[in-house]
């Protein structure tokens with residue numbers, strides 16, 4: 070390519086891409102032939118993921134920021150527009166579990182923090198993504214919700230509220246932009262073995278077995294199983310699917 074010429078490969082974006090589901094998704098987009106923009110608060114791990122993406126022969130853009138920082142989120146998306154002039158797929162994955170505990174004793178700072186990152190941050194991301202997608206008359210957004218957005222779990226009121234909001238935001242925005250060919254779906258993972266789950270189970274074998282037993286398949290999911298579903302919902306194979314909240318949960322919410 071000559072200088073100044075922009076590649077016509079699709080461009081994908083993943084937030085929270087330094088680890089876990091986000092990292093697996095960024096690599097899966099790269100393997101499918103996309104250039105990839107990745108963001109996270111963990112600078113060193115993000116750089117390592119960027120190297121893995123580049124080794125797959127596509128371009129990468131990294132940005133270290135907190136997804137709850139509105140100005141930084143907007144600037145990141147502007148960098149994507151400046152670099153590639155387009156955005157085809159976006160996976161809004163960055164999220165936190167927050168503190169668990171009795172609702173009547175919960176700190177409202179915890180509630181505000183979880184809602185700011187998991188909900189407000191995601192909405193700001195979506196605003197900027199839609200701005201990049203509208204001029205091209207196409208795009209697909211996949212928001213990472215949770216089975217905690219579909220059913221209630223005790224002592225997790227902030228997390229459940231945030232993920233329920235992500236499901237409804239997905240439906241609302243999907244309906245609004247359907248005619249303009251921007252699809253919006255959510256993935257609701259069951260328990261997936263990542264750093265987030267290790268923080269909760271403390272890798273105690275008995276606790277891990279109990280978490281596995283939540284699922285009719287009697288195991289936790291893998292990050293690859295979630296990433297594959299995200300890439301499927303992004304690509305044109307899913308062209309008539311929008312506004313859905315797909316549980317990737319070994320059958321948990323089916324019972």
Ligand SMILES: NC(=O)c1ccc[n+]([C@@H]2O[C@H](COP(=O)([O-])OP(=O)(O)OC[C@H]3O[C@@H](n4cnc5c(N)ncnc54)[C@H](O)[C@@H]3O)[C@@H](O)[C@H]2O)c1
Nearest residue numbers: 085087088089090110135136163164215260261263264265
């Ligand atoms: N692991 C599970 O069982 C599970 C289940 C359902 C939903 N989810 C959701 O999937 C998403 C990813 O979870 P995971 O298990 O891979 O988590 P993880 O903690 O292993 O990884 C999350 C990544 O996001 C980054 N991140 C966290 N807060 C951020 C912020 N404010 N700004 C930017 N980056 C931030 C972290 O640094 C990390 O790299 C989250 O939204 C989570 O709620 C996870």
